[in-house]
Amino acid sequence: MTNASAMVALQSLKMTNKALDVTQGRISTGYRVAEASDNAAYWSIATTMRSDNKALSAVQDSLGLGAGKIDTAYTAMSNIIDQVDEIKSKVLSARGASGENQKKIQSEIAVLQEHIRSAAIGASYAGTNILATDSTADLEIVAGYNRASDGTVSVSSITIANTNIRLFSADGATGTTITTDIMAIDVDGATDATIDGFLTDVEAAMSAMANAAAELGAAKTRLDLQTDFISNLMDSIERGVGQLVDADMNEESTRLQALQVQQQLGIQALSIANQNAQSILSLFQG
Structure with missing residues (x-):
């Protein structure tokens, strides 16, 4: 059985984790454009x-x-x-x-x-x-x-x-x-x-x-x-x-906190979606 809710929650969590990695990278380096892939024109x-x-x-x-x-x-x-x-x-x-x-x-x-x-x-x-x-x-x-x-x-x-x-x-x-x-x-x-x-x-x-x-x-x-x-x-x-x-360190720090909260919510949403799927599956098994 396809767990659509879990797939949506997982996709959302992946996007949050990706954004979190970007923000953490900016905070650790101090740059929002650290390499050409970040913004080719500005980097050049x-x-x-x-x-x-x-x-x-x-x-x-x-x-x-x-x-x-x-x-x-x-x-x-x-x-x-x-x-x-x-x-x-x-x-x-x-x-x-x-x-x-x-x-x-x-x-x-x-x-x-x-x-x-x-x-x-x-x-x-x-x-x-x-x-x-x-x-x-x-x-x-x-x-x-x-x-x-x-x-x-x-x-x-x-x-x-x-x-x-x-x-x-x-x-x-x-x-x-x-x-x-x-x-x-x-x-x-x-x-x-x-x-x-x-x-x-x-x-x-x-x-x-x-x-x-x-x-x-x-x-x-x-x-x-x-x-x-x-x-x-x-x-x-x-x-x-x-x-x-x-990077604007104040802005990035605020974004980091928001993404960390969003990450926790995403983990909880994925957990709930999986639990719901298990509950439905147990009904069929019963």
Whole structure:
């Protein structure tokens, strides 16, 4: 004899158990779309967005590394500018000074010149020195990862011109157009006309270094702004992913309780249907 009531109760219980499994899965993972079978479109979008966030995390690392290089170079450049300013004062004091005093002044200038060289050579960060280098390549810092509406991606960067900030070769032995004249200053026995030429060289170097420091400072500002933007963008993407795939835990908890009650009622209904069938069967047997 077919027990239609039991079959209906069993089918209802199976559906309840299936819904219960889904809800328990959402609560345990925290996702309502944990895999493609849950919602192919949302899963695909969320996967792409997560991938973009990983790329942006790499951009953040690049910005942090770049900021360290720029900070180090800027600090050294500022210090070097101070030393050049000191050289300027000493060159000026050598004008009209006696030969003996010029010799003493030159000794002091030589110390400052060596300090300039040492400061440039020491301005290394993570193995990179942009003040003392043999490379003529511009410094490029990855600053952005962009995805167009058609899905194509591009990488943007912040560039610092090598010729604007390079002061020495890697070993400090050779200066550039910014430092060559400064490092060649020697007031020992120099005439007033020669000293006037040195002062002109100092002014030119000061101007070039000030421009270099300004460029480094502007680059640092851009890096800081871009770092903040990338951080905010990553947070926004993360929230967007959450809106697509995250489960509403309050809603799922309420649904879980309701399904558990429904499951118990289904079990009872199935039990009653089976008992009724047994009772009817016993009548025929009697």
